[in-house]
Amino acid sequence: MATIAVAALADGSLLASASKASCSVPSKEVAAPSFACVSNHRGTFFGGEVVQLRVGCKGGLSRMRRRFEQRVASPKSVLMPPDGGDLVDLIVPEKDRAWKHAEARGLPRINISRIDLEWVHVLSEGWASPLRGFMRQAEYLQALHFNTFPTKDGSIVNMSIPIVLPITDVQKELVEGSGAVALVAPDQNIVAILRNFEIFKHNKEERIARTWGSTAPGLPYVEEAITNSGNWLIGGDLEVLQRIKYNDGLDHYRLSPRELRAEFERRKADAVFAFQLRNPVHNGHALLMTDTRRRLLAMGHRNPVLLLHPLGGFTKADDVPLDWRMKQHDKVLQEGVLDPETTVLSIFPSPMYYAGPTEVQWHAKARMNAGADFYIVGRDPAGMGHPIEKRDLYDPDHGKMVLSMAPGLDRLNILPFRVAAYDRTKNEMAFFDPKRAEDFLFISGTKMRSFAKNGENPPQGFMCPGGWKVLVEYYQSLTSSKDVRPSRQPALV
Amino acid sequence: MATIAVAALADGSLLASASKASCSVPSKEVAAPSFACVSNHRGTFFGGEVVQLRVGCKGGLSRMRRRFEQRVASPKSVLMPPDGGDLVDLIVPEKDRAWKHAEARGLPRINISRIDLEWVHVLSEGWASPLRGFMRQAEYLQALHFNTFPTKDGSIVNMSIPIVLPITDVQKELVEGSGAVALVAPDQNIVAILRNFEIFKHNKEERIARTWGSTAPGLPYVEEAITNSGNWLIGGDLEVLQRIKYNDGLDHYRLSPRELRAEFERRKADAVFAFQLRNPVHNGHALLMTDTRRRLLAMGHRNPVLLLHPLGGFTKADDVPLDWRMKQHDKVLQEGVLDPETTVLSIFPSPMYYAGPTEVQWHAKARMNAGADFYIVGRDPAGMGHPIEKRDLYDPDHGKMVLSMAPGLDRLNILPFRVAAYDRTKNEMAFFDPKRAEDFLFISGTKMRSFAKNGENPPQGFMCPGGWKVLVEYYQSLTSSKDVRPSRQPALV
Numbered sequence: 012m013a014t015i016a017v018a019a020l021a022d023g024s025l026l027a028s029a030s031k032a033s034c035s036v037p038s039k040e041v042a043a044p045s046f047a048c049v050s051n052h053r054g055t056f057f058g059g060e061v062v063q064l065r066v067g068c069k070g071g072l073s074r075m076r077r078r079f080e081q082r083v084a085s086p087k088s089v090l091m092p093p094d095g096g097d098l099v100d101l102i103v104p105e106k107d108r109a110w111k112h113a114e115a116r117g118l119p120r121i122n123i124s125r126i127d128l129e130w131v132h133v134l135s136e137g138w139a140s141p142l143r144g145f146m147r148q149a150e151y152l153q154a155l156h157f158n159t160f161p162t163k164d165g166s167i168v169n170m171s172i173p174i175v176l177p178i179t180d181v182q183k184e185l186v187e188g189s190g191a192v193a194l195v196a197p198d199q200n201i202v203a204i205l206r207n208f209e210i211f212k213h214n215k216e217e218r219i220a221r222t223w224g225s226t227a228p229g230l231p232y233v234e235e236a237i238t239n240s241g242n243w244l245i246g247g248d249l250e251v252l253q254r255i256k257y258n259d260g261l262d263h264y265r266l267s268p269r270e271l272r273a274e275f276e277r278r279k280a281d282a283v284f285a286f287q288l289r290n291p292v293h294n295g296h297a298l299l300m301t302d303t304r305r306r307l308l309a310m311g312h313r314n315p316v317l318l319l320h321p322l323g324g325f326t327k328a329d330d331v332p333l334d335w336r337m338k339q340h341d342k343v344l345q346e347g348v349l350d351p352e353t354t355v356l357s358i359f360p361s362p363m364y365y366a367g368p369t370e371v372q373w374h375a376k377a378r379m380n381a382g383a384d385f386y387i388v389g390r391d392p393a394g395m396g397h398p399i400e401k402r403d404l405y406d407p408d409h410g411k412m413v414l415s416m417a418p419g420l421d422r423l424n425i426l427p428f429r430v431a432a433y434d435r436t437k438n439e440m441a442f443f444d445p446k447r448a449e450d451f452l453f454i455s456g457t458k459m460r461s462f463a464k465n466g467e468n469p470p471q472g473f474m475c476p477g478g479w480k481v482l483v484e485y486y487q488s489l490t491s492s493k494d495v496r497p498s499r500q501p502a503l504v
Numbered sequence: 505m506a507t508i509a510v511a512a513l514a515d516g517s518l519l520a521s522a523s524k525a526s527c528s529v530p531s532k533e534v535a536a537p538s539f540a541c542v543s544n545h546r547g548t549f550f551g552g553e554v555v556q557l558r559v560g561c562k563g564g565l566s567r568m569r570r571r572f573e574q575r576v577a578s579p580k581s582v583l584m585p586p587d588g589g590d591l592v593d594l595i596v597p598e599k600d601r602a603w604k605h606a607e608a609r610g611l612p613r614i615n616i617s618r619i620d621l622e623w624v625h626v627l628s629e630g631w632a633s634p635l636r637g638f639m640r641q642a643e644y645l646q647a648l649h650f651n652t653f654p655t656k657d658g659s660i661v662n663m664s665i666p667i668v669l670p671i672t673d674v675q676k677e678l679v680e681g682s683g684a685v686a687l688v689a690p691d692q693n694i695v696a697i698l699r700n701f702e703i704f705k706h707n708k709e710e711r712i713a714r715t716w717g718s719t720a721p722g723l724p725y726v727e728e729a730i731t732n733s734g735n736w737l738i739g740g741d742l743e744v745l746q747r748i749k750y751n752d753g754l755d756h757y758r759l760s761p762r763e764l765r766a767e768f769e770r771r772k773a774d775a776v777f778a779f780q781l782r783n784p785v786h787n788g789h790a791l792l793m794t795d796t797r798r799r800l801l802a803m804g805h806r807n808p809v810l811l812l813h814p815l816g817g818f819t820k821a822d823d824v825p826l827d828w829r830m831k832q833h834d835k836v837l838q839e840g841v842l843d844p845e846t847t848v849l850s851i852f853p854s855p856m857y858y859a860g861p862t863e864v865q866w867h868a869k870a871r872m873n874a875g876a877d878f879y880i881v882g883r884d885p886a887g888m889g890h891p892i893e894k895r896d897l898y899d900p901d902h903g904k905m906v907l908s909m910a911p912g913l914d915r916l917n918i919l920p921f922r923v924a925a926y927d928r929t930k931n932e933m934a935f936f937d938p939k940r941a942e943d944f945l946f947i948s949g950t951k952m953r954s955f956a957k958n959g960e961n962p963p964q965g966f967m968c969p970g971g972w973k974v975l976v977e978y979y980q981s982l983t984s985s986k987d988v989r990p991s992r993q994p995a996l997v
Contacts, residue, residue: 149909156861156906157651167911212899217717224710226719368649406705413649416642418660
């Protein structure tokens with residue numbers, strides 16, 4: 012192993028500075044200002060911020076060079092193909108709907124929860140391609156132990172979190188021996204048929220430990236969907252009887268991966284960069300996104316499009332609810348902080364695990380299936396405060412590191428999040444410059460909420476006025492209606 | 505995905521019975537008696553016991569067929585090459601020893617524990633090839649999250665458990681800024697130099713959860729080596745100043761992978777099948793091993809050699825100590841229960857994690873590095889009772905399943921353990937026949953210990969008399985000397 016620093020010069024050539032003489036790559040100084048965006052499964056760097064890569068001398072670097080040259084040579088790249096080659100679509104075609112419904116009505120039934128329904132939604136549209144239903148035991152064990160599973164052709168795809176359906180002892184008894192079961196949503200509608208199923212033990216403690224790296228009480232998804240769930244898991248092939256809708260006025264934002272791909276093509280995108288979020292967009296985020304587009308343009312892309320992709324499934328009690336977040340994101344686009352021409356705002360239907368380095372792989376993989384080839388990753392992605400200790404649950408750097416090393420994600424370009432803070436000399440959000448640290452003000456999530464709750468304004472330039480107003484309304488509605496969502500964990504912005 | 509049952513006929517042809525019409529493999533009935541031994545990373549079967557494989561139609565089966573044909577075509581296979589191509593050897597050559605020792609004496613020192621020393625031993629001889637020292641953060645994270653890490657050529661090797669060296673805050677302060685540190689064994693001798701090191705956080709809770717799938721109090725390795733260990737891990741390149749010896753009268757059993765390979769070659773082995781154990785050998789084990797050799801001979805191998813490979817590092821308090829186990833194993837060979845001509849008895853220097861499906865991968869990988877191409881895996885390998893709940897810590901079938909799916913272990917042939925029990929109609933250990941279950945007596949570890957402690961004899965034919973006598977002596981020595989090792993977990997035979 013050698014430690015190699017790599018960067019691209021303005022003329023497009025690729026430089027490497029290797030720490031070991033055994034490495035045959037020519038070593039040059041890294042020139043600044045440089046720009047580049049290259050990643051493979053062992054490391055990542057972006058822009059002037061060169062990250063040290065631990066790669067093998069032979070394979071890693073030449074593969075990186077190849078990827079980079081391909082990009083430079085063909086800036087008009089097509090959209091990223093989905094995992095497994097074909098985008099999975101489990102929604103029953105219109106013509107078969109009536110008789111499948113009739114069949115489903117005759118099957119044993121399993122009542123599923125809102126979170127289960129969100130997973131049905133995720134599976135139905137191919138976000139988890141090539142997965143075709145809730146996991147059977149072999150897929151479950153591979154997700155749990157290796158964060159991958161193999162495709163038909165023997166290659167592997169990333170799959171870091173188990174997508175499983177728990178059932179109780181009573182439900183197990185009810186469905187055993189049947190060839191298929193009907194899944195019944197909380198509104199009592201039959202939403203799907205699960206065929207050729209397999210029932211296996213729901214080893215909750217082990218599942219939690221291996222997924223979250225903790226079994227501490229208070230993990231939001233665990234408390235909501237695992238602790239009191241059934242002792243068995245049922246996996247099989249899913250047929251979804253119709254598109255999943257929530258009738259909450261937001262369904263038009265819920266574009267499927269196929270629809271997103273069509274939208275990117277309609278806009279003639281030659282690069283798609285995805286930004287996962289579950290919090291309001293402040294101007295630091297916006298700076299990062301516009302700067303990313305600038306860099307992709309400088310790399311030779313003609314029309315990089317941003318997928319602004321708030322998570323729409325289960326979130327913990329003290330996160331800002333989806334409807335308020337969507338109002339806020341709308342304002343950000345209306346007020347031109349992000350350019351509507353080059354931004355697609357859509358909802359990602361997955362529930363939130365808050366499982367840090369394990370979950371960020373899922374967030375990235377799902378966006379790859381929707382056509383993204385660049386993924387922006389921040390500090391402590393999908394992380395939160397430890398539920399019972401005074402510290403972060405995960406090392407804030409691990410998410411980025413694990414993501415860049417994750418098997419099955421080497422096709423995706425990982426863009427590390429550059430830290431932005433409020434620059435008091437300019438009265439705007441700007442990339443943090445450690446040489447003049449004293450000029451910068453970090454506005455924490457807690458601070459922001461405290462401003463909003465008290466109706467105070469944050470420093471000018473922190474967030475667009477319309478977006479800020481939405482937040483103030485949200486927090487004041489909580490106070491006035493006493494509909495305070497209980498807070499167990501510190502929310503992160 | 506299709507479910508395919510595969511078996512080989514006596515004429516060497518490979519049969520497949522596929523459950524889906526979409527699979528292009530010709531489907532035939534499996535003929536009995538059949539014998540075969542094939543595995544890839546998605547499934548495994550052995551002998552008459554055909555295990556269902558979940559494999560892709562194209563890649564998986566053709567790869568299996570290729571492997572099988574290679575074996576049939578060239579029964580005189582060379583020994584399995586080590587992971588990464590070259591067997592790592594970190595022991596300083598004789599000629600450099602004096603000056604390296606002198607250098608080491610001038611370095612900051614870290615006192616290491618007995619378990620740390622066992623890991624130095626493991627690393628020094630290349631059991632963990634291609635790993636060249638205690639893990640740095642990138643290797644650690646990959647082991648923890650993916651059970652693998654990439655080699656120089658970009659391929660991946662299996663590495664399921666973190667091999668790491670914890671240090672305290674004080675030690676960290678002492679060594680920071682130094683280019684290398686000296687590792688000092690419990691006997692106060694400097695045993696190794698760790699160079700180009702990296703210090704990173706020892707996230708104990710997460711390490712434990714992801715490795716054991718549990719954070720319950722009472723996990724033996726965790727209590728012994730993690731809970732009270734330092735808050736930091738130090739990883740780097742290891743140079744071991746001399747071969748690790750324990751001077752316990754057993755060092756001659758501690759053959760390195762290189763020595764084992766030489767021994768297998770001396771014996772002209774054309775197949776090596778490894779049996780990991782940490783318990784006394786009863787005649788059921790012996791039956792399995794002799795039967796495995798018979799099957800390998802029937803497959804066309806001319807001289808399959810057994811690596812009888814008791815684990816020699818840390819074990820939990822109620823396991824039979826190594827010295828007594830070695831006495832017992834010696835008797836098994838002396839009394840001809842296993843054939844000394846085709847059996848190599850040697851000690852595997854690794855500590856025991858009791859981490860079930862995660863650890864069994866390490867046990868298999870290390871033996872592959874010692875030249876084994878067949879690995880026998882039993883029920884609940886490396887498992888134990890849950891420390892605080894009345895159940896097994898792991899699903900007893902998961903070890904075998906996870907092992908057969910583990911990335912980086914597809915070169916190794918996994919042989920599932922056939923269950924043996926005491927056949928009352930024959931007064932001997934025999935493979936369990938479910939058709940006449942009532943004839944069989946299962947003698948648990950607890951039962952065996954209870955016999956030995958009370959000086960009672962087990963049913964004739966359960967264990968060779970000399971071996972049994974050793975066990976009786978051991979348990980009686982405990983009672984007489986009051987040197988009772990505290991028992992928290994049920995020991996498994």
